[in-house]
Amino acid sequence: MKFSIYRYNPDTDAKPRMQDYQLDIEAGDMMLLDALLLLKEQDESLSFRRSCREGVCGSDAMNINGFNGLACITPLSSLKQPIALRPLPGLPVVRDLIVDMEQFYRQYRSIKPFLINDEPAPEIERLQSPEDRAELDGLYECILCACCSTSCPSFWWNPDKFVGPAGLLQAYRFIADSRDKATRERLDDLEDPYRLFRCHGIMNCVAACPKELNPTEAIGRIKDLLVRRTV
C-alpha cells in the first residue's frame, strides 16, 4: 500500500516535501489511522496527532487525498493510492501533519461558547422541554476538529476576521439554547461584514464535516434571525 505524506520540520527544513512510504498490508477493515501508526513504527520521526481513535476527540483531522477528514474513521479501503496525506490547509504547520490551531480556537472563543444567563440559578438545574432540547441536535455534536473551517476559502483568506463554519455553528448552538439569554448580544456581535457575512454559502464545510453536521444551515438560521429582527 502506497502513501505520500507531507513532511516538514520548520527547525531543520527549508521547505516542505512529500515523502513516499510503503506498507505491506491488506486494507481489510483497517482505518487510515491504523496505517499511520504502522508507518510511525517504520519512521519514528513522522509526526501526527491522535488520541481517542474513534472519531470523538477530533485530534487526527488531516487532508486525505485532498479532502479534510478524520484518519481514525476513514476506512483504508475507501482511499485511492497513493494515499496523499497533508496537514489541514490554511493553518501554520508545527511539524508534518500537526498544525497550529490557535487561529481556529481564537475564533471559537470569540463567540463566547458558554451559556450566558444572569437570572437567579434554580435549586437544581435549568430545565429544558424536550422540544427546546431538540433544537440543539445537529449543533452540540461538533468536536471542533477544524475539518470544516480549514476547507472554507473564506476562512483561508480571513482567518483572523471570519469566525468560520465551526465557530458559527457553535454561535448558533448557544443562540438556539433556551437557557441562554444573550441572543441579542450574540446577534449584535455577528452582524458584521467579516465575522458572519464572509460566508458565501459554498458548503465546503458541509462536505467536509466527519460528524455530518451542517454549518451552512446554522449560518442560514443566524441570518434568518437577523432578518426577522430587522424587517
Add this chain to the structure above:
Amino acid sequence: MVKRTVVGAGYGLRDWLMQRVTAVVMALYSLLFVFLLLTRPPEGYAEWRGLFAPEWMKLASLLFALSLMLHAWVGVRDILMDYVRPAGLRLALQSAAILALVAYAAWAVQILWSL
C-alpha cells in the same frame, strides 16, 4: 500606529438581503424579457425600439438595471474584501467600483429614455 485586527463594523445584513432581493428582480425581468422575445420576436430596429417604447417597459428595465448595479456592488465588494489585503487599496478599488456603477446607472437611464 498600532497594527491590530479590527472587526465589528456592524453592517452586512442589509447588503446580503439586498443581493437576494435584487436577484429576484433580475430573475423576474429575465423571464419577462424572454417571454416578450418569444411572443413578439423583434425583426428589426423598429421592433426593438417598439419593445422598449411603453413607459412600463422603460421602468421595468430601469429597475433591472438598478438591481444589477446594487447586486454587482455587493458582489464586487465581497471579492475585494476577500482578496485585496491592503486596506488603502481596498478603499480605492471599492470607491472606483461605486463610481463606475453610478455612472453605468446614469448611462442606462440615458439610453432607455432616448429610445
